[in-house]
Amino acid sequence: xxxxxxxxxxxxxxxxxxxxxxxxxxxxxxxxxxxxxxxxxxxxxxxxxxxxxxxxxxxxxxxxxxxxxxxxxxxxxxxxxxxxxxxxxxxxxxxxxxxxxxxxxxxxxxxxxxxxxxxxxxxxxxxxxxxxxxxxxxxxxxxxxxxxxxxxxxxxxxxxxxxxxxxxxxxxxxxxxxxxxxxxxxxxxxxxxxxxxxxxxxxxxxxxxxxxxxxxxxxxxxxxxxxxxxxxxxxxxxxxxxxxxxxxxxxxxxxxxxxxxxxxxxxxxxxxxxxxxxxxxxxxxxxxxxxxxxxxxxxxxxxxxxxxxxxxxxxxxxxxxxxxxxxxxxxx
Amino acid sequence: xxxxxxxxxxxxxxxxxxxxxxxxxxxxxxxxxxxxxxxxxxxxxxxxxxxxxxxxxxxxxxxxxxxxxxxxxxxxxxxxxxxxxxxxxxxxxxxxxxxxxxxxxxxxxxxxxxxxxxxxxxxxxxxxxxxxxxxxxxxxxxxxxxxxxxxxxxxxxxxxxxxxxxxxxxxxxxxxxxxxxxxxxxxxxxxxxxxxxxxxxxxxxxxxxxxxxxxxxxxxxxxxxxxxxxxxxxxxxxxxxxxxxxxxxxxxxxxxxxxxxxxxxxxxxxxxxxxxxxxxxxxxxxxxxxxxxxxxxxxxxxxxxxxxxxxxxxxxxxxxxxxxxxxxxxxx
DNA sequence: TTGTAGGCGTTATCAA
DNA sequence: TTGATAACGCCTACAA
Numbered sequence: 171x172x173x174x175x176x177x178x179x180x181x182x183x184x185x186x187x188x189x190x191x192x193x194x195x196x197x198x199x200x201x202x203x204x205x206x207x208x209x210x211x212x213x214x215x216x217x218x219x220x221x222x223x224x225x226x227x228x229x230x231x232x233x234x235x236x237x238x239x240x241x242x243x244x245x246x247x248x249x250x251x252x253x254x255x256x257x258x259x260x261x262x263x264x265x266x267x268x269x270x271x272x273x274x275x276x277x278x279x280x281x282x283x284x285x286x287x288x289x290x291x292x293x294x295x296x297x298x299x300x301x302x303x304x305x306x307x308x309x310x311x312x313x314x315x316x317x318x319x320x321x322x323x324x325x326x327x328x329x330x331x332x333x334x335x336x337x338x339x340x341x342x343x344x345x346x347x348x349x350x351x352x353x354x355x356x357x358x359x360x361x362x363x364x365x366x367x368x369x370x371x372x373x374x375x376x377x378x379x380x381x382x383x384x385x386x387x388x389x390x391x392x393x394x395x396x397x398x399x400x401x402x403x404x405x406x407x408x409x410x411x412x413x414x415x416x417x418x419x420x421x422x423x424x425x426x427x428x429x430x431x432x433x434x435x436x437x438x439x440x441x442x443x444x445x446x447x448x449x450x451x452x453x454x455x456x457x458x459x460x461x462x463x464x465x466x467x468x469x470x471x472x473x474x475x476x477x478x479x480x481x482x483x484x485x486x487x488x489x490x491x492x493x494x495x496x497x498x499x500x501x502x
Numbered sequence: 503x504x505x506x507x508x509x510x511x512x513x514x515x516x517x518x519x520x521x522x523x524x525x526x527x528x529x530x531x532x533x534x535x536x537x538x539x540x541x542x543x544x545x546x547x548x549x550x551x552x553x554x555x556x557x558x559x560x561x562x563x564x565x566x567x568x569x570x571x572x573x574x575x576x577x578x579x580x581x582x583x584x585x586x587x588x589x590x591x592x593x594x595x596x597x598x599x600x601x602x603x604x605x606x607x608x609x610x611x612x613x614x615x616x617x618x619x620x621x622x623x624x625x626x627x628x629x630x631x632x633x634x635x636x637x638x639x640x641x642x643x644x645x646x647x648x649x650x651x652x653x654x655x656x657x658x659x660x661x662x663x664x665x666x667x668x669x670x671x672x673x674x675x676x677x678x679x680x681x682x683x684x685x686x687x688x689x690x691x692x693x694x695x696x697x698x699x700x701x702x703x704x705x706x707x708x709x710x711x712x713x714x715x716x717x718x719x720x721x722x723x724x725x726x727x728x729x730x731x732x733x734x735x736x737x738x739x740x741x742x743x744x745x746x747x748x749x750x751x752x753x754x755x756x757x758x759x760x761x762x763x764x765x766x767x768x769x770x771x772x773x774x775x776x777x778x779x780x781x782x783x784x785x786x787x788x789x790x791x792x793x794x795x796x797x798x799x800x801x802x803x804x805x806x807x808x809x810x811x812x813x814x815x816x817x818x819x820x821x822x823x824x825x826x827x828x829x830x831x832x833x834x
Numbered sequence: 835t836t837g838t839a840g841g842c843g844t845t846a847t848c849a850a
Numbered sequence: 851t852t853g854a855t856a857a858c859g860c861c862t863a864c865a866a
Contacts, residue, residue, distance in 0.1 A: 173859060184837045189861065197835060219617050220555035221859035224842050229552075239596070240581045245572035252571075252598050261612065263595035264571070266584050285551050393784045426784045452725045452758040454786050505843055516853045521845060529851055553843035556858045 172215040181209035192217060223285060231261045232475055233286035235277035237269035237294050241391070241419055242447045244292065247313075250468030251290060258476050260287070269390070271295040278310065288475035294361060309478040313471045314361070323474040324488040325467050329361055332460035332493050333368030334375075336442040337414050339458070341376050343501055345412030345440055348373070349384040351399045351424055352416045353391060362416060365444060369414050383408055388420055396423020397430070404431035410439055418443035418450045418459050425453055425500070441500040446493075455499035462491040504547040513541035524549060555617060563593045564807055565618035567609035569601035569626050573723065573751055574779040576624065579645075582800030583622060590808050592619070601722070603627040610642065620807035626693060641810035645803045646693070655806040656820040657799050661693055664792035664825050665700030666707075668774040669746050671790070673708050675833055677744030677772055680705070681716040683731045683756055684748045685723060694748060697776060701746050715740060720752055728755020729762070736763035742771060750775035750782045750791050757785055757832070773832040778825075787831035794823040 174192075178185045183202060190198050191206040198206075209215075223229050234251050236244040252262045263286065267273030274296045278289065288309035311323040340348050350369045353362030366385075373380045386403055388395030396415060400423065403410060415421035421443030428435055435441050435455055443450055446461020470489050478484060506524075510517045515534060522530050523538040530538075541547075555561050566583050568576040584594045597612060599605030606628045613621040620641035643655040672680050682701045685694030698717075705712045718735055720727030728747060732755065735742060747753035753775030760767055767773050767787055775782055778793020802821050810816060 171859090175859080185860080186838080186862095187836060190836090193861090199835065202835080218556070218859050220552045220561075221842090222861080223552040224550070224556055224844090224859080225861050227842090238581065239571065239584075240574065240577035242572065242574065242577070245574070245577045248596075249570065249572045249598065263597075264580075265595075266581065393780065397784065422781075422784055426786060426788075429786045448725065449754075449781075452729065452754055454758060454761045456758075503843090506845095507843080517843085518845075518853060519851090522852090525845090531851060534851080550843050553858090554845075556843080556860090557845045559858085 171218075172213045173218070174215070177206065177209045177213055177215050180213055181205045229285050229287055230259065231263055231286045232472070233265055233277070233289040234262050234292075235265040235267050235274065235289060236292045237267050237273075239264060239266050242449055243417065243419065243445045246447060246464055247292070247468060250465050251472060254465075254468045254472040258472060260472070260476065267293075267295075269294055278308075288479045290471045290475055309475050309482060311471050311474045311478070314467065321486060323478060323486050325470045325474065326488065326490040327361065327462050327467075328460070328490055328493045329364035330368035330371065332444060332462065332495075333365040333414060334372040335368075335493075335495050336444065336458075336460050337369045337372035338376065339495060339497070339501060340412035340414065340440055340442060341372065341378065343412075343436075343440055346378065347381075347384065347408070347410050348378070348412040348414060349386060349403055349408070349410045350414045350416070351386045351388060351396060351403070351420055354387050354389055365416050381408075384410065388416070388423075391417045391420055393419055393423040393426070396420035396425075397427035398423075400424040400427025401430065404428065404433055412440045413442070415441065415443045418445040418447045418457060421457055421459070421500075422449070422453060425455075425457065435500050436502050446496060450496070451498065453500075455502075458498045458501040459496050460493055461496045462493040467491045503550075504545045505550070506547070509538065509541045509545055509547045512545055513537045561617050561619055562591065563595055563618045564804070565597055565609070565613040565621040566594050566624075567597040567599050567606065567613070567621060568624045569599055569605075571596060571598050574781050575749065575751065575777045578779060578796055579624070579800060582797050583804060586797075586800045586804040590804060592804070592808065599625075599627075601626055603629065610640075613640070620811045622803045622807055629690060641807050641814060643803050643806045643810070645799065653818060655810060655818050657802045657806065658820065658822040659693065659794050659799075660792070660822055660825045661696035662700035662703065664776060664794065664827075665697040665746060666704040667700075667825075667827050668776065668790075668792050669701045669704035670708065671827060671829070671833060672744040672746065672772055672774060673704065673710065675744075675768075675772055678710065679713075679716065679740070679742050680710070680744040680746060681718060681735055681740070681742045682746045682748070683718045683720060683728060683735070683752055686719050686721055697748055713740075716742065720748070720755075723749045723752055725751055725755040725758070728752035728757075729759035730755075732756040732759025733763065736760065736765055744772045745774070747773065747775045750777040750779045750789060753789055753791070753832075754781070754785055757787075757789065767832050768834050778828060782828070783830065785832075787834075790830045790833040791828050792825055793828045794825040799823045 174185045174188050177188045191203050255262045265277045267277045274293050290311045290313050292313045313325050314327050352366050386399040388399050443457050443459040446459050450457035450459045506517045506520050509520045523535050587594045597609045599609045606625050622643045622645050624645045645657050646659050684698050718731040720731050747756050775789050775791040778791050782789035782791045
């Protein structure tokens with residue numbers, strides 16, 4: 171390995187001068203600078219980040235922890251976060267937590283271990299009251315899901331408002347028996363319960379009854395889960411003319427499951443999803459969806475971590491992303 | 503910050519003993535071990551990875567560089583790589599290269615900079631002859647696309663064989679005018695050209711002409727690209743009874759584009775994709791596809807990097823993933 | 835403008 | 851079984 175002192179020897183100066191050249195510090199004559207740069211080129215020297223970090227305490231890397239990177243929503247989110255971080259001179263390392271509290275706690279620990287300067291955590295399993303969250307002053311921004319606003323910086327999704335708008339839209343289109351395909355965890359405050367409450371709120375506001383028999387829970391927020399739920403729904407014998415899905419991926423599964431049972435969308439059943447993933451515009455029929463502004467969310471999250479990295483004592487801030495209700499063929 | 507020597511003082515031993523306890527090395531009495539662990543717990547000590555890396559030269563992190571993490575194929579691949587690496591005690595940091603040679607070179611540079619122990623690079627833009635690849639003995643494994651086998655460890659996809667099998671399948675189903683929706687870069691040796699050649703090979707073997715008018719190029723391997731290509735195809739006036747798409751994502755776009763033009767799959771046109779992403783089973787109609795074994799590929803890639811990390815001088819190895827031709831509704 | 839000394843937190847080596 | 855010492859490669863502080 172080529173070290174600074176190798177470069178120093180090669181160019182006939184001290185390591186300190188090499189360091190000054192590398193870090194673009196003032197007080198190096200042009201002639202020496204050139205000689206050092208040439209020596210660096212020749213030797214193929216690369217700075218050792220561990221050594222530098224050991225001294226400076228900064229790595230320039232932000233961690234992004236998501237439940238499952240193969241879920242389109244998180245893939246898109248990651249792409250945006252990477253772009254935003256790059257603009258601020260940070261690098262992003264992605265971590266997969268596996269949608270459980272344990273994985274999320276692990277991600278925080280790893281984040282320390284790998285010496286990221288800060289962490290953006292898309293927590294779905296973690297409870298805000300979890301005692302293991304008592305980490306201290308490490309810069310963590312919660313993205314999208316649970317409400318940790320009191321203790322952490324937080325960029326929330328418009329879960330209730332969005333699902334409420336989606337449900338109201340179905341009612342406007344004439345639906346009266348509206349089912350919801352929701353997640354399994356219906357206690358606590360999380361993305362699933364909040365979206366469920368948005369659905370209930372819209373029904374209540376329009377004077378419709380919420381029939382518990384029209385609530386179908388999926389195990390994971392997956393295509394398979396959505397499909398299975400649609401099968402149960404179709405086989406239940408309940409007349410349903412509208413379906414609110416907890417996410418676009420689940421909605422895609424529902425779409426497939428309804429097709430399996432010969433139910434046509436939107437003719438027999440109207441369907442609306444949540445997340446606004448680009449894929450939703452390409453299904454057949456295309457999928458109406460609640461689309462939070464992903465770019466905005468990513469920008470906000472990166473802005474918050476970097477701010478907290480610079481000033482660990484600043485008060486926690488909370489924002490909620492704006493959203494669009496994208497109307498497509500599935501609710502025509 | 504709590505350091506090892508703080509823990510050492512607190513528990514009345516030397517730093518070396520603390521180090522031994524932390525790294526689970528033999529030769530520490532149970533009593534001392536317990537005392538040290540208790541001191542670690544009390545003090546909230548966390549190991550400093552930079553210092554450890556500075557000494558040991560290992561970070562325990564493998565970089566995974568992919569063109570776009572929001573493309574389902576890469577999302578799934580990443581999930582598998584993470585799982586496999588975990589089994590071998592490695593951590594994975596994902597890097598997005600943006601599907602260009604520049605980004606891929608950058609990823610290599612970053613990988614050095616961030617001191618990953620090795621890098622798995624899913625290169626699509628990089629040319630095997632690129633002079634900037636002359637890095638030296640840093641452990642890099644090429645995954646999936648280009649053929650770098652002479653200089654790098656390489657896990658290839660069954661590009662030609664797979665597309666050939668897919669095309670032959672269409673012919674078996676009675677298709678005679680088979681179009682291909684392919685990528686833009688039709689020179690050099692890359693995933694696009696190899697799949698294209700597989701298509702040509704199948705046609706030739708069955709005595710069918712390859713009509714250049716039935717070749718439709720997309721700009722990116724995206725849903726939008728596939729849709730646009732399908733529009734051009736439908737509007738061209740050519741009679742087409744089968745379509746081979748260069749990837750599943752492109753095929754999904756094609757599916758949508760054909761629906762836009764009122765063409766039914768498989769009744770009017772049969773369609774087959776490539777990659778075997780799980781999403782392909784959930785489209786309407788579901789999508790036949792060439793499915794390489796992702797888990798196998800991930801396992802092989804991780805095996806190769808770790809082997810090279812342990813022995814940088816071992817000869818480069820090359821493997822090609824096995825595949826299944828998944829037959830679904832789109833070619834029924 | 836350049837150089838020297840010392841230390842960041844950890845671990846390998848060798849001695850006790 | 852445990853401990854003292856000397857690095858790892860870089861940067862801060864200060865001296866020349």
